[in-house]
Amino acid sequence: MRRFFTGLLAAGLMMTLAGCGSGETAAPAGGTLYAMDTVMNFAYYNTDGGDADTAYTQTTQEIERLEQLLSRTRSDSEISQLNGAGGAPTIVDGEVAAIIADALTYSTATDGAFDITIAPVVTAWGFTTDHQQVPEQSELDRLLKSVDYRRVSVDGDTVTLGAGQSIDLGGIAKGYASDRVKAILEKNGITSAMASLGGNVYVRGSKPDGSAWRVAVQDPKNTAAYAGVLSLTDSFAVTSGGYQRYFTQDGKTYHHIIDPATGAPAESGLTSVTIISPDNGTMCDAFSTALFVMGEKKAIDFWRTGGYNFEMVLITADGRVLVSEGAAKHFEQEKGSGYAYETIPRTAP
Amino acid sequence: MPMKRSRALRPKPADALVVLAVVLAAAALGVYFWGGSSSGSLQAVISQNGQVTETVNLSRLTEKEERVITSNGYTLHLVLTSTEVWMESSTCPNQDCVHTGKISRPGQSIVCLPARVSVMLTDGNASGVDAVLG
Secondary structure (H helix, E strand, C coil), rough: CCHHHHHHHHHHHHHHHHHHHHHCCCCCCCEEEEEEEEEEEEEEEEECCCCHHHHHHHHHHHHHHHHHHCCCCCCCCCHHHHHHHCCCCCCCCCCHHHHHHHHHHHHHHHCCCCHHHHHHHHHHCCCCCCCCCCHEEEEEEEHCCCHHHHHHHEECCCCEECCCEEEEEEEECHHHHHHHHHHHHHHHHCCCCEEEEEEEEEEECCCCCCCEEEEEECCCCCCCEEEEEEECEEEEEEECCCCCEEEEEEEEEEECCCCCCCEECCCCCCEEEEEECCCCCHHHHHHHHHHHHHHHHHHHHHHHHCCCCCCCCEEEECCCEEEEHHHCCCCCCCCCCCCCEEECCCCCC | CCCCCCHCCCCCCCHHHHHHHHHHHHHHCCCCHHCCCCCCCCCEEEEEECCEEEEEEEEHHCEEEEEEEEEEEEEEEEECCCCCCCEECCCCCCCCCHHHCCCCCCCCEEEEEEEEEEEEEEEECCCCCEEEEC
């Protein structure tokens, strides 16, 4: 009889252990959304008593609200009304004014490498439409005259654009949305979650099994492969690359990241820029574009100033992957990728 | 002085049977809870408008398969093999889905925004990739 109860106890222990395992792999709340001109995926886990279903419902509502608020292509959005005001001071939602003010801060920090007034030039290239084309240089020269973030002013909830200007928050809207996702997860007590908003990723806590989230950096020269994998917890990560959206005309390829200085696709020698930060998705979004435009040397100099809390992975057209010192300890190189990997020290050698 | 072992504590054939039963039960439970049939096998999850319409276990494909997907007014021609997936053609205007090329690793996806179609590769393996930047 004693043997029987011993066996029963052991079997019960095994069932308990197996039960724990099943809890860790429980299906998350979440799903796929098409919004902000991209596809988004969410996976929220109920690991510490948080309400993942409610968090996901609130996320979908928030994304819909932000799209309505920030879209340049929706005629009823606040941005469309501002762009159509002909340069007159316009009272906008306080949240919109704050986002524009943040955008101007990032424009100033990057000396205009990120500029929300690039909108008319992007339109001329057709990247916001279904008809992409190479504009005439004369048209670009004319449009570039209105590209200057310094002529946009924000005073409380009143925003004023310069003559002929229009703005596009597409360069930071998804990053801002990821910040809002973080706030929703916090409010609902979610401690394990992954949100991918196009090229913008936010991971909260660790995976349900306690390991870090594995976030791959796509290989720009072969989108079927990775250039490396980042192991992240509680981080935002955003990648900008010329391979993401492009078209070919007369045998030449034109990508969608426009240099505000030239009005043409940036040719900086970089093919991909990934920005990682624990703090701010909006900043990651803006800086991924800005550093792509800057090129290797300026990007590294900017990172070394330490003015903003971020790490980065740069991929160059000549086959190097440059990983900043803080990111290197979380970065796994891809064997057989053909890239040469280098760590960028915080201080210049 | 060596301790004298009690006769009652000596292993008996019945003890071995109990141990064997517990080990078999643990193994069965382990397979049931952890050894999911999809673990480690490459799967393509095809979605339209955010809803999963088909999951294809690529590991079980013995020859190339094709899917013609009509969604949101566009027609897409998807090709699947045991190791990779690609969008052969699409009537969408920007061709981003076709430009994506062949995908072969868990976490990678092909997205056609105009058609609202996505194809994501998964393997149910915790050591795979959870998200892809780019």
